[in-house]
Amino acid sequence: xxxxxxxxxxxxxxxxxxQIRYRIAARNLKPGDEVPSIRSLAESLRVNPNTxxxxxxxxxxxxxxxxxxxxxTYVAKQDHQQSIRQRAQQLEPHLDxxxxxxxxxxxSLDHVTExxxxxxxxxxxxxxxxxxxxx
Amino acid sequence: MTVSSDDxxxxxxxxxxxxxxGKLALNGIDLKIPRGTIQGLVGxxxxxxxxxxxxxxGSLKAEKGxxxxxxxxxxxxxxxxxxQVGYMTEEDSLPKWxxxxxxxxxxxxxxxxxxxxxxxxxxxxxxxxxxxxxxxLSKGQxxxxxxxxxxxxxxxxxxxDEPSSGLDPIARSDILEAVIRTISDDGRxxxxxxxxxxxxxxxCDHISLLHDGKILATLRPEDRDDQMQELTYQAALSWQPPIxxxxxxxxxxxxxxxxxxxxxxxxxxxxxxxxxxxxERGPVSLQRWFEARVSRKSSIxxxxxxxxxxx
Numbered sequence: 287x288x289x290x291x292x293x294x295x296x297x298x299x300x301x302x303x304x305q306i307r308y309r310i311a312a313r314n315l316k317p318g319d320e321v322p323s324i325r326s327l328a329e330s331l332r333v334n335p336n337t338x339x340x341x342x343x344x345x346x347x348x349x350x351x352x353x354x355x356x357x358x359t360y361v362a363k364q365d366h367q368q369s370i371r372q373r374a375q376q377l378e379p380h381l382d383x384x385x386x387x388x389x390x391x392x393x394s395l396d397h398v399t400e401x402x403x404x405x406x407x408x409x410x411x412x413x414x415x416x417x418x419x420x421x
Numbered sequence: 422m423t424v425s426s427d428d429x430x431x432x433x434x435x436x437x438x439x440x441x442x443g444k445l446a447l448n449g450i451d452l453k454i455p456r457g458t459i460q461g462l463v464g465x466x467x468x469x470x471x472x473x474x475x476x477x478x479g480s481l482k483a484e485k486g487x488x489x490x491x492x493x494x495x496x497x498x499x500x501x502x503x504x505q506v507g508y509m510t511e512e513d514s515l516p517k518w519x520x521x522x523x524x525x526x527x528x529x530x531x532x533x534x535x536x537x538x539x540x541x542x543x544x545x546x547x548x549x550x551x552x553x554x555x556x557x558l559s560k561g562q563x564x565x566x567x568x569x570x571x572x573x574x575x576x577x578x579x580x581x582d583e584p585s586s587g588l589d590p591i592a593r594s595d596i597l598e599a600v601i602r603t604i605s606d607d608g609r610x611x612x613x614x615x616x617x618x619x620x621x622x623x624x625c626d627h628i629s630l631l632h633d634g635k636i637l638a639t640l641r642p643e644d645r646d647d648q649m650q651e652l653t654y655q656a657a658l659s660w661q662p663p664i665x666x667x668x669x670x671x672x673x674x675x676x677x678x679x680x681x682x683x684x685x686x687x688x689x690x691x692x693x694x695x696x697x698x699x700x701e702r703g704p705v706s707l708q709r710w711f712e713a714r715v716s717r718k719s720s721i722x723x724x725x726x727x728x729x730x731x732x
Binding site: 291293295296297298299300325328329332333334335336337340 | 459594597598601602604605619622623624625626642643646703704706
């Protein structure tokens with residue numbers, strides 16, 4: 287996994303957790319996929335193994351990852367993951383940031399909603415195109 | 422092995438004092454490094470980091486206080502302690518007239534636990550050829566040679582004194598990888614002294630700040646993430662910040678904005694700065710904490726000397 291760690295801002299364990307969450311959401315990591323061991327990810331990122339362990343723990347609590355008895359950590363099946371409400375809660379800080387920028391730019395709520403819808407369409411098209419290109 | 426397995430500390434320093442020509446270099450150091458952890462050591466130039474480290478590797482004897490490394494006194498029995506310790510320093514102290522192969526053979530003879538296959542693996546990873554003279558290597562490659570001989574005997578304690586200063590990013594990254602690998606091997610311990618705060622922050626379990634020969638504070642990076650916050654306020658021009666306390670310290674001004682480090686983010690017992698508007702809460706970087714903590718100490722000693730002068 288090519289995870290990027292930046293030295294300013296977010297705690298490192300959150301940066302790791304966010305990037306894994308993103309991969310799961312984008313289906314680059316699918317349910318049942320194995321994620322790297324704590325040790326090997328720590329070595330390749332040059333971070334303390336406890337930091338990686340903390341990121342994994344957080345993702346396990348959210349139900350995104352699961353430890354299996356036969357060693358290894360895997361992406362959990364969807365139904366083991368959190369409820370929609372719990373997941374929506376995680377979106378809140380990002381929505382706050384979005385709203386803050388919108389207010390600063392003087393954009394109305396309707397405008398932002400419309401832009402969000404347009405943006406989803408663009409990304410959706412891009413994704414289908416990528417799939418066709420790969421096929 | 423002479424070390425009892427129930428000894429949970431790799432390093433135990435108690436009230437260590439040392440002076441050079443009447444000037445106190447270490448003024449009562451207490452430091453415990455649990456086995457299997459990475460301990461960071463940060464501090465300004467001249468804070469005493471290298472002096473402390475030289476006590477750990479037995480090249481200085483404690484004037485006062487106690488030093489225990491892997492359960493033994495390194496000044497009393499340097500040989501048996503140093504066999505289990507790997508040491509790398511910023512100074513380009515390798516014998517430059519040697520070839521890489523000669524350096525490796527020399528160290529191999531010193532350390533009973535030398536691991537030939539690991540040494541070979543490292544030499545390949547670092548593209549070090551046995552034939553090359555150390556003199557002919559770049560600074561980065563010489564540092565890698567120094568790293569190789571510091572870790573190829575799989576030491577129980579790896580001591581790095583400013584290993585990365587002046588090195589290119591890839592050489593620094595190799596050193597960090599070696600640090601992580603060392604503790605991934607069960608129970609091994611690393612002491613990492615550096616000015617590169619980002620690196621210290623990334624790899625260490627505990628970070629101690631050494632200042633004026635004393636350890637001002639020890640913290641875990643995650644405690645900083647979880648508990649501390651930097652608060653930014655907007656104030657009137659005439660405003661004077663309150664005196665630093667244990668709870669919040671390191672006031673810093675930029676125009677009309679003031680920021681401060683708050684140690685307990687959930688502590689809302691008394692408002693810190695009621696006259697002004699809080700405009701931002703953010704994480705505290707190691708650099709910010711370091712600066713705040715060091716300036717706090719000196720501001721207190723300034724107050725003290727003022728009081729003494731008045732009396």
